[in-house]
Amino acid sequence: MADSRSEAGTPDSSSDGExxxxxxxxxxxxxxxxxxxxxxxxxxxxxxxxxxxxLKLEFDELPWNSNYYRxxxxxxxxxxxxxxxxxxxxxxxxxxxxxxxxxxxVWGLILPIRQAxxxxxxxxxxxxxxxxxxVLRDAVAPDIDMLVVRENTEGEYAGKGxxxxxxxxxxxxxxxxxxxxxxVERVVRYAFELARKEGRPxxxxxxxxxxxxxxxxxxxxxxxxxxxxxxxPAETLLVDAAALYMVTQPQRFGIIVAPNLYGDILxxxxxxxxxxxxxxxxxxxxxxxxxxxMFEPIHxxxxxxxxxxxxxxxxxxxxxxxxxxHLGRPDWEERIVGAIESVVERGACLTRDxxxxxxxxxxxxAVAAALSEAV
Ligand code: NAD
Ligand code: IPM
Ligand code: MN
Numbered sequence: 270m271a272d273s274r275s276e277a278g279t280p281d282s283s284s285d286g287e288x289x290x291x292x293x294x295x296x297x298x299x300x301x302x303x304x305x306x307x308x309x310x311x312x313x314x315x316x317x318x319x320x321x322x323x324l325k326l327e328f329d330e331l332p333w334n335s336n337y338y339r340x341x342x343x344x345x346x347x348x349x350x351x352x353x354x355x356x357x358x359x360x361x362x363x364x365x366x367x368x369x370x371x372x373x374x375v376w377g378l379i380l381p382i383r384q385a386x387x388x389x390x391x392x393x394x395x396x397x398x399x400x401x402x403x404v405l406r407d408a409v410a411p412d413i414d415m416l417v418v419r420e421n422t423e424g425e426y427a428g429k430g431x432x433x434x435x436x437x438x439x440x441x442x443x444x445x446x447x448x449x450x451x452x453v454e455r456v457v458r459y460a461f462e463l464a465r466k467e468g469r470p471x472x473x474x475x476x477x478x479x480x481x482x483x484x485x486x487x488x489x490x491x492x493x494x495x496x497x498x499x500x501x502p503a504e505t506l507l508v509d510a511a512a513l514y515m516v517t518q519p520q521r522f523g524i525i526v527a528p529n530l531y532g533d534i535l536x537x538x539x540x541x542x543x544x545x546x547x548x549x550x551x552x553x554x555x556x557x558x559x560x561x562x563m564f565e566p567i568h569x570x571x572x573x574x575x576x577x578x579x580x581x582x583x584x585x586x587x588x589x590x591x592x593x594x595h596l597g598r599p600d601w602e603e604r605i606v607g608a609i610e611s612v613v614e615r616g617a618c619l620t621r622d623x624x625x626x627x628x629x630x631x632x633x634x635a636v637a638a639a640l641s642e643a644v
Contacts (some may be wrong), residue, residue, distance in 0.1 A: 288323060288598070295331055295359045297636065300335045305580050316429050334378075359564070363566065380428065390552055391417075391418070393532070393539065395414075413542055413619050421529060426529045429444075464498070472505075474511045491526075562592075586636055608640040612632065
Protein backbone atom coordinates (compact mmCIF):
# COMPACT_ATOMS: atom_id res chain seq x y z
CA MET A 270 0.00 0.00 0.00
CA ALA A 271 1.38 3.37 -0.90
CA ASP A 272 2.05 5.87 1.76
CA SER A 273 -0.28 8.72 0.97
CA ARG A 274 1.09 10.96 3.63
CA SER A 275 0.84 14.60 2.85
CA GLU A 276 3.91 15.30 4.86
CA ALA A 277 5.62 18.12 3.07
CA GLY A 278 8.79 19.42 4.56
CA THR A 279 8.58 21.75 7.50
CA PRO A 280 5.30 21.58 9.36
CA ASP A 281 3.65 24.96 9.82
CA SER A 282 2.69 24.23 13.36
CA SER A 283 4.85 24.21 16.43
CA SER A 284 6.09 21.00 17.93
CA ASP A 285 6.97 20.35 21.55
CA GLY A 286 9.89 18.15 20.50
CA GLU A 287 8.11 14.98 21.65
CA UNK A 288 5.83 14.58 18.66
CA UNK A 289 3.15 16.80 20.16
CA UNK A 290 1.73 19.51 17.96
CA UNK A 291 -0.09 22.72 18.63
CA UNK A 292 -1.89 24.24 15.67
CA UNK A 293 -4.57 26.77 14.93
CA UNK A 294 -6.93 25.74 12.16
CA UNK A 295 -9.21 28.05 10.18
CA UNK A 296 -12.40 26.16 9.41
CA UNK A 297 -14.38 27.17 6.32
CA UNK A 298 -17.47 24.92 6.22
CA UNK A 299 -18.81 26.59 3.05
CA UNK A 300 -22.08 25.63 1.39
CA UNK A 301 -24.39 22.67 0.87
CA UNK A 302 -22.94 19.46 2.30
CA UNK A 303 -19.76 21.37 3.22
CA UNK A 304 -20.84 22.15 6.80
CA UNK A 305 -22.16 18.60 7.26
CA UNK A 306 -18.93 16.87 6.27
CA UNK A 307 -16.69 19.44 7.97
CA UNK A 308 -18.55 18.85 11.25
CA UNK A 309 -17.83 15.15 10.76
CA UNK A 310 -14.12 15.79 10.19
CA UNK A 311 -13.93 17.97 13.29
CA UNK A 312 -15.68 15.31 15.34
CA UNK A 313 -13.06 12.75 14.34
CA UNK A 314 -10.24 15.20 15.09
CA UNK A 315 -11.77 15.82 18.52
CA UNK A 316 -11.86 12.06 19.09
CA UNK A 317 -8.18 11.87 18.12
CA UNK A 318 -7.37 14.68 20.57
CA UNK A 319 -9.14 12.82 23.37
CA UNK A 320 -7.05 9.74 22.62
CA UNK A 321 -3.78 11.65 22.39
CA UNK A 322 -3.32 14.65 24.64
CA UNK A 323 -0.23 15.74 22.69
CA LEU A 324 -2.49 16.78 19.79
CA LYS A 325 -3.51 20.34 20.55
CA LEU A 326 -5.65 21.78 17.79
CA GLU A 327 -7.71 24.93 18.05
CA PHE A 328 -10.45 25.64 15.54
CA ASP A 329 -11.89 28.97 14.43
CA GLU A 330 -14.94 28.68 12.25
CA LEU A 331 -15.31 31.39 9.61
CA PRO A 332 -18.73 31.84 8.00
CA TRP A 333 -17.42 32.78 4.56
CA ASN A 334 -19.80 31.17 2.11
CA SER A 335 -22.52 31.96 -0.40
CA ASN A 336 -24.85 33.33 2.28
CA TYR A 337 -22.07 35.65 3.36
CA TYR A 338 -21.84 36.70 -0.28
CA ARG A 339 -25.54 37.49 -0.39
CA UNK A 340 -25.18 39.63 2.73
CA UNK A 341 -21.88 41.36 1.91
CA UNK A 342 -21.38 41.14 -1.84
CA UNK A 343 -18.19 39.12 -1.38
CA UNK A 344 -17.29 35.62 -0.24
CA UNK A 345 -14.88 36.77 2.44
CA UNK A 346 -14.01 40.09 4.05
CA UNK A 347 -11.53 42.36 2.34
CA UNK A 348 -8.82 41.30 4.79
CA UNK A 349 -9.87 37.63 4.57
CA UNK A 350 -6.61 36.37 3.10
CA UNK A 351 -4.57 38.30 5.70
CA UNK A 352 -6.61 36.72 8.46
CA UNK A 353 -6.27 33.23 7.01
CA UNK A 354 -2.52 33.67 6.70
CA UNK A 355 -2.26 33.70 10.49
CA UNK A 356 -3.41 30.09 10.76
CA UNK A 357 -1.36 26.91 10.60
CA UNK A 358 -3.80 25.25 8.21
CA UNK A 359 -7.21 25.69 6.61
CA UNK A 360 -9.95 23.06 6.63
CA UNK A 361 -12.54 23.63 3.92
CA UNK A 362 -15.85 21.94 3.09
CA UNK A 363 -17.00 23.04 -0.34
CA UNK A 364 -18.59 26.09 -1.89
CA UNK A 365 -21.23 26.36 -4.57
CA UNK A 366 -24.80 27.54 -4.51
CA UNK A 367 -27.43 26.75 -7.13
CA UNK A 368 -28.64 30.37 -7.01
CA UNK A 369 -25.23 31.83 -7.89
CA UNK A 370 -23.15 31.48 -11.06
CA UNK A 371 -20.59 28.66 -10.63
CA UNK A 372 -17.56 30.94 -10.79
CA UNK A 373 -18.66 33.38 -8.07
CA UNK A 374 -18.00 31.28 -4.94
CA VAL A 375 -14.99 29.62 -6.52
CA TRP A 376 -13.24 32.84 -7.55
CA GLY A 377 -14.33 34.52 -4.32
CA LEU A 378 -12.75 31.96 -2.00
CA ILE A 379 -11.01 28.78 -3.12
CA LEU A 380 -8.92 29.90 -6.05
CA PRO A 381 -7.64 33.11 -4.37
CA ILE A 382 -6.57 31.01 -1.35
CA ARG A 383 -4.77 28.42 -3.48
CA GLN A 384 -2.98 31.12 -5.45
CA ALA A 385 -2.20 33.67 -2.73
CA UNK A 386 -0.80 31.00 -0.41
CA UNK A 387 1.26 29.32 -3.12
CA UNK A 388 -0.48 26.01 -2.51
CA UNK A 389 1.11 24.79 -5.69
CA UNK A 390 0.70 21.07 -5.01
CA UNK A 391 -2.76 19.60 -4.92
CA UNK A 392 -2.19 16.09 -3.61
CA UNK A 393 -5.03 13.66 -4.18
CA UNK A 394 -4.91 9.99 -3.22
CA UNK A 395 -6.83 7.67 -5.53
CA UNK A 396 -6.94 4.47 -3.55
CA UNK A 397 -9.44 1.64 -3.60
CA UNK A 398 -9.80 0.70 0.05
CA UNK A 399 -10.29 -2.87 1.17
CA UNK A 400 -13.99 -3.56 1.21
CA UNK A 401 -15.07 -0.95 -1.34
CA UNK A 402 -16.85 -2.44 -4.32
CA UNK A 403 -15.48 -0.28 -7.11
CA VAL A 404 -16.98 0.01 -10.56
CA LEU A 405 -14.09 -1.77 -12.28
CA ARG A 406 -15.07 -5.42 -12.44
CA ASP A 407 -11.72 -7.01 -11.69
CA ALA A 408 -10.03 -4.40 -9.55
CA VAL A 409 -9.52 -4.99 -5.85
CA ALA A 410 -7.30 -3.24 -3.34
CA PRO A 411 -4.40 -2.59 -3.84
CA ASP A 412 -4.78 -2.52 -7.65
CA ILE A 413 -5.91 1.09 -7.53
CA ASP A 414 -3.43 3.06 -5.51
CA MET A 415 -2.13 6.29 -6.95
CA LEU A 416 -1.26 9.74 -5.76
CA VAL A 417 -2.11 12.57 -8.10
CA VAL A 418 0.08 15.66 -7.83
CA ARG A 419 -1.97 18.35 -9.46
CA GLU A 420 -0.41 21.73 -10.31
CA ASN A 421 -2.62 24.09 -8.35
CA THR A 422 -1.78 27.72 -9.03
CA GLU A 423 -1.59 28.31 -12.76
CA GLY A 424 -2.34 26.55 -16.05
CA GLU A 425 -5.92 26.97 -17.14
CA TYR A 426 -6.85 28.25 -13.65
CA ALA A 427 -4.71 31.39 -13.85
CA GLY A 428 -7.82 33.51 -14.31
CA LYS A 429 -6.31 35.40 -17.22
CA GLY A 430 -8.29 36.22 -20.30
CA UNK A 431 -10.80 38.59 -21.74
CA UNK A 432 -14.26 38.87 -23.16
CA UNK A 433 -14.08 40.74 -26.42
CA UNK A 434 -17.05 42.49 -28.03
CA UNK A 435 -19.36 41.51 -25.16
CA UNK A 436 -23.02 41.33 -25.97
CA UNK A 437 -22.45 41.48 -29.72
CA UNK A 438 -22.63 38.68 -32.29
CA UNK A 439 -18.84 38.78 -32.34
CA UNK A 440 -18.40 38.20 -28.63
CA UNK A 441 -15.32 36.13 -27.99
CA UNK A 442 -14.02 34.60 -24.76
CA UNK A 443 -10.28 34.22 -24.25
CA UNK A 444 -8.99 32.05 -21.40
CA UNK A 445 -5.23 32.11 -21.29
CA UNK A 446 -3.44 29.13 -19.79
CA UNK A 447 -0.32 30.17 -17.92
CA UNK A 448 2.63 27.77 -17.72
CA UNK A 449 5.67 29.37 -16.10
CA UNK A 450 9.03 27.64 -15.77
CA UNK A 451 8.96 28.37 -12.04
CA UNK A 452 5.45 26.95 -11.69
CA VAL A 453 6.04 23.79 -13.71
CA GLU A 454 9.49 23.04 -12.30
CA ARG A 455 8.44 23.20 -8.66
CA VAL A 456 5.47 20.87 -8.97
CA VAL A 457 7.30 18.40 -11.21
CA ARG A 458 10.22 18.31 -8.81
CA TYR A 459 7.83 17.72 -5.91
CA ALA A 460 6.35 14.77 -7.80
CA PHE A 461 9.75 13.25 -8.60
CA GLU A 462 10.78 13.60 -4.94
CA LEU A 463 7.58 11.87 -3.86
CA ALA A 464 8.09 9.08 -6.40
CA ARG A 465 11.65 8.58 -5.15
CA LYS A 466 10.57 8.58 -1.50
CA GLU A 467 7.81 6.06 -2.13
CA GLY A 468 9.77 3.98 -4.64
CA ARG A 469 6.97 4.27 -7.16
CA PRO A 470 6.87 5.09 -10.88
CA UNK A 471 5.91 8.53 -12.10
CA UNK A 472 3.59 9.37 -14.98
CA UNK A 473 3.54 12.91 -16.30
CA UNK A 474 0.33 13.85 -18.05
CA UNK A 475 0.09 16.53 -20.72
CA UNK A 476 -1.28 17.16 -24.18
CA UNK A 477 1.79 18.03 -26.20
CA UNK A 478 0.34 16.86 -29.49
CA UNK A 479 -2.37 19.51 -29.61
CA UNK A 480 -1.03 22.13 -27.18
CA UNK A 481 2.05 23.03 -29.15
CA UNK A 482 3.24 25.72 -26.71
CA UNK A 483 2.16 24.82 -23.19
CA UNK A 484 2.10 21.05 -23.64
CA UNK A 485 5.49 20.91 -25.34
CA UNK A 486 6.92 23.21 -22.64
CA UNK A 487 5.57 21.03 -19.80
CA UNK A 488 7.05 17.89 -21.36
CA UNK A 489 10.42 19.55 -21.94
CA UNK A 490 10.67 20.58 -18.29
CA UNK A 491 9.70 17.07 -17.17
CA UNK A 492 12.45 15.67 -19.41
CA UNK A 493 15.02 18.08 -17.98
CA UNK A 494 14.13 17.28 -14.38
CA UNK A 495 14.04 13.53 -15.01
CA UNK A 496 17.83 13.60 -15.47
CA UNK A 497 18.14 14.36 -11.75
CA UNK A 498 16.06 11.25 -10.94
CA UNK A 499 17.55 8.38 -12.95
CA UNK A 500 16.27 5.99 -10.27
CA UNK A 501 12.60 6.96 -10.82
CA PRO A 502 10.88 5.15 -13.70
CA ALA A 503 9.05 7.92 -15.54
CA GLU A 504 6.74 8.07 -18.51
CA THR A 505 4.94 10.86 -20.32
CA LEU A 506 1.33 10.25 -21.30
CA LEU A 507 -1.14 12.26 -23.31
CA VAL A 508 -4.07 13.10 -21.05
CA ASP A 509 -6.65 11.34 -23.19
CA ALA A 510 -4.65 8.11 -23.07
CA ALA A 511 -4.01 8.60 -19.34
CA ALA A 512 -7.79 8.72 -18.77
CA LEU A 513 -8.14 5.45 -20.68
CA TYR A 514 -5.32 3.70 -18.79
CA MET A 515 -6.66 4.81 -15.40
CA VAL A 516 -9.70 2.69 -16.22
CA THR A 517 -8.11 -0.17 -18.17
CA GLN A 518 -4.75 -0.51 -16.38
CA PRO A 519 -5.00 1.24 -13.01
CA GLN A 520 -2.12 -0.86 -11.65
CA ARG A 521 0.18 0.99 -14.03
CA PHE A 522 0.09 4.16 -11.92
CA GLY A 523 1.96 5.26 -8.82
CA ILE A 524 2.54 9.00 -8.81
CA ILE A 525 0.82 11.11 -11.48
CA VAL A 526 1.83 14.72 -12.07
CA ALA A 527 -0.51 16.85 -14.14
CA PRO A 528 -1.34 20.44 -15.04
CA ASN A 529 -4.19 22.02 -13.12
CA LEU A 530 -7.19 21.27 -15.33
CA TYR A 531 -6.14 17.72 -16.19
CA GLY A 532 -5.48 17.05 -12.51
CA ASP A 533 -8.97 18.26 -11.70
CA ILE A 534 -10.65 16.05 -14.26
CA LEU A 535 -8.51 12.96 -13.71
CA UNK A 536 -9.15 13.02 -9.97
CA UNK A 537 -12.92 12.92 -10.46
CA UNK A 538 -12.25 9.98 -12.76
CA UNK A 539 -10.04 8.59 -9.99
CA UNK A 540 -12.89 9.03 -7.51
CA UNK A 541 -15.12 7.18 -9.94
CA UNK A 542 -12.88 4.11 -9.97
CA UNK A 543 -12.04 4.21 -6.25
CA UNK A 544 -15.44 4.28 -4.59
CA UNK A 545 -16.89 7.64 -5.57
CA UNK A 546 -16.80 11.28 -4.54
CA UNK A 547 -17.59 10.42 -0.96
CA UNK A 548 -14.10 8.99 -0.49
CA UNK A 549 -11.90 11.40 -2.45
CA UNK A 550 -9.68 13.69 -0.37
CA UNK A 551 -7.36 16.50 -1.25
CA UNK A 552 -4.50 18.54 0.22
CA UNK A 553 -3.60 21.94 -1.23
CA UNK A 554 0.00 22.16 -0.10
CA UNK A 555 2.43 24.98 0.26
CA UNK A 556 5.37 22.60 0.62
CA UNK A 557 7.76 25.25 1.94
CA UNK A 558 5.34 26.27 4.68
CA UNK A 559 5.52 29.97 3.77
CA UNK A 560 1.71 30.16 4.06
CA UNK A 561 -0.97 27.80 5.35
CA UNK A 562 -1.96 24.74 3.38
CA MET A 563 -5.61 23.85 2.87
CA PHE A 564 -7.37 20.49 3.21
CA GLU A 565 -10.71 19.63 1.63
CA PRO A 566 -12.70 16.82 0.10
CA ILE A 567 -12.58 17.06 -3.69
CA HIS A 568 -16.33 16.98 -4.01
CA UNK A 569 -18.51 20.07 -4.24
CA UNK A 570 -21.46 21.32 -2.25
CA UNK A 571 -23.68 18.52 -3.64
CA UNK A 572 -26.91 20.53 -3.61
CA UNK A 573 -28.86 17.42 -4.63
CA UNK A 574 -28.24 15.78 -1.22
CA UNK A 575 -27.50 18.79 1.02
CA UNK A 576 -29.41 19.18 4.27
CA UNK A 577 -30.55 15.56 4.34
CA UNK A 578 -27.86 14.16 6.62
CA UNK A 579 -26.89 11.63 3.97
CA UNK A 580 -23.59 12.99 2.65
CA UNK A 581 -20.66 10.63 2.94
CA UNK A 582 -18.26 12.24 5.45
CA UNK A 583 -15.30 9.96 4.67
CA UNK A 584 -13.63 12.23 2.09
CA UNK A 585 -13.70 15.16 4.50
CA UNK A 586 -12.43 12.94 7.34
CA UNK A 587 -9.62 11.67 5.10
CA UNK A 588 -8.74 15.31 4.26
CA UNK A 589 -8.58 16.07 8.00
CA UNK A 590 -6.21 13.11 8.34
CA UNK A 591 -3.98 14.55 5.62
CA UNK A 592 -3.97 17.81 7.57
CA UNK A 593 -2.59 16.02 10.62
CA UNK A 594 0.09 14.42 8.43
CA HIS A 595 1.07 17.81 7.10
CA LEU A 596 1.13 19.33 10.58
CA GLY A 597 3.72 16.78 11.63
CA ARG A 598 1.70 13.76 12.77
CA PRO A 599 1.80 11.20 9.93
CA ASP A 600 1.10 8.53 12.56
CA TRP A 601 -2.32 10.05 13.12
CA GLU A 602 -2.92 10.39 9.40
CA GLU A 603 -2.38 6.66 9.07
CA ARG A 604 -4.57 5.88 12.07
CA ILE A 605 -7.50 7.89 10.78
CA VAL A 606 -7.24 6.47 7.26
CA GLY A 607 -6.98 3.03 8.87
CA ALA A 608 -10.17 3.72 10.83
CA ILE A 609 -11.94 4.80 7.62
CA GLU A 610 -10.79 1.62 5.92
CA SER A 611 -11.96 -0.61 8.78
CA VAL A 612 -15.43 0.98 8.72
CA VAL A 613 -15.62 0.47 4.97
CA GLU A 614 -14.32 -3.07 5.20
CA ARG A 615 -16.84 -4.06 7.86
CA GLY A 616 -19.54 -2.69 5.60
CA ALA A 617 -22.12 -2.39 8.39
CA CYS A 618 -22.29 1.39 8.45
CA LEU A 619 -22.07 3.05 5.06
CA THR A 620 -23.82 5.92 3.35
CA ARG A 621 -26.01 5.36 0.30
CA ASP A 622 -23.31 6.18 -2.23
CA UNK A 623 -21.39 3.16 -0.92
CA UNK A 624 -24.43 0.91 -0.95
CA UNK A 625 -25.49 1.37 2.68
CA UNK A 626 -28.36 3.10 4.44
CA UNK A 627 -26.53 4.99 7.20
CA UNK A 628 -26.45 8.77 7.57
CA UNK A 629 -23.52 11.15 7.91
CA UNK A 630 -23.66 11.13 11.72
CA UNK A 631 -23.65 7.35 12.09
CA UNK A 632 -20.70 6.91 9.74
CA UNK A 633 -18.79 9.62 11.59
CA UNK A 634 -19.45 7.91 14.90
CA ALA A 635 -18.32 4.60 13.44
CA VAL A 636 -15.00 6.13 12.37
CA ALA A 637 -14.49 7.73 15.78
CA ALA A 638 -15.25 4.37 17.44
CA ALA A 639 -12.85 2.52 15.12
CA LEU A 640 -10.19 5.03 16.07
CA SER A 641 -10.55 4.15 19.75
CA GLU A 642 -10.40 0.43 18.99
CA ALA A 643 -7.15 0.90 17.10
CA VAL A 644 -5.38 2.48 20.07
P1 NAD B 1 -20.45 17.69 -6.52
O1 NAD B 1 -19.14 17.07 -6.16
O2 NAD B 1 -21.01 18.64 -5.55
O3 NAD B 1 -21.51 16.51 -6.77
C1 NAD B 1 -21.33 15.52 -7.78
C2 NAD B 1 -22.11 14.26 -7.39
O4 NAD B 1 -21.45 13.61 -6.30
C3 NAD B 1 -23.53 14.55 -6.91
O5 NAD B 1 -24.36 13.52 -7.36
C4 NAD B 1 -23.43 14.51 -5.40
O6 NAD B 1 -24.61 14.14 -4.74
C5 NAD B 1 -22.33 13.47 -5.19
N1 NAD B 1 -21.58 13.74 -3.97
C6 NAD B 1 -20.71 14.77 -3.78
N2 NAD B 1 -20.24 14.76 -2.53
C7 NAD B 1 -20.81 13.68 -1.92
C8 NAD B 1 -20.71 13.13 -0.63
N3 NAD B 1 -19.92 13.67 0.33
N4 NAD B 1 -21.44 12.04 -0.34
C9 NAD B 1 -22.23 11.47 -1.27
N5 NAD B 1 -22.36 11.94 -2.53
C10 NAD B 1 -21.66 13.05 -2.84
O7 NAD B 1 -20.25 18.38 -7.94
P2 NAD B 1 -21.23 19.31 -8.80
O8 NAD B 1 -22.64 18.86 -8.62
O9 NAD B 1 -20.65 19.36 -10.13
O10 NAD B 1 -21.07 20.75 -8.17
C11 NAD B 1 -21.96 21.32 -7.19
C12 NAD B 1 -21.40 22.67 -6.77
O11 NAD B 1 -20.19 22.49 -6.04
C13 NAD B 1 -21.05 23.61 -7.93
O12 NAD B 1 -21.39 24.92 -7.52
C14 NAD B 1 -19.54 23.49 -8.06
O13 NAD B 1 -18.93 24.64 -8.60
C15 NAD B 1 -19.15 23.30 -6.62
N6 NAD B 1 -17.88 22.59 -6.42
C16 NAD B 1 -17.14 23.04 -5.37
C17 NAD B 1 -15.98 22.37 -5.02
C18 NAD B 1 -15.21 22.88 -3.86
O14 NAD B 1 -15.67 23.77 -3.16
N7 NAD B 1 -14.04 22.36 -3.58
C19 NAD B 1 -15.60 21.24 -5.72
C20 NAD B 1 -16.39 20.81 -6.80
C21 NAD B 1 -17.55 21.47 -7.13
C1 IPM C 1 -11.82 20.75 -7.09
C2 IPM C 1 -12.93 21.63 -7.59
C3 IPM C 1 -12.37 23.00 -7.89
C4 IPM C 1 -11.31 22.86 -8.95
C5 IPM C 1 -13.40 24.05 -8.32
C6 IPM C 1 -14.43 24.24 -7.26
C7 IPM C 1 -12.74 25.33 -8.73
O1 IPM C 1 -13.54 21.07 -8.69
O2 IPM C 1 -11.20 21.08 -6.05
O3 IPM C 1 -11.54 19.72 -7.73
O4 IPM C 1 -11.61 22.75 -10.14
O5 IPM C 1 -10.13 22.87 -8.58
MN1 MN D 1 -12.82 19.09 -9.20
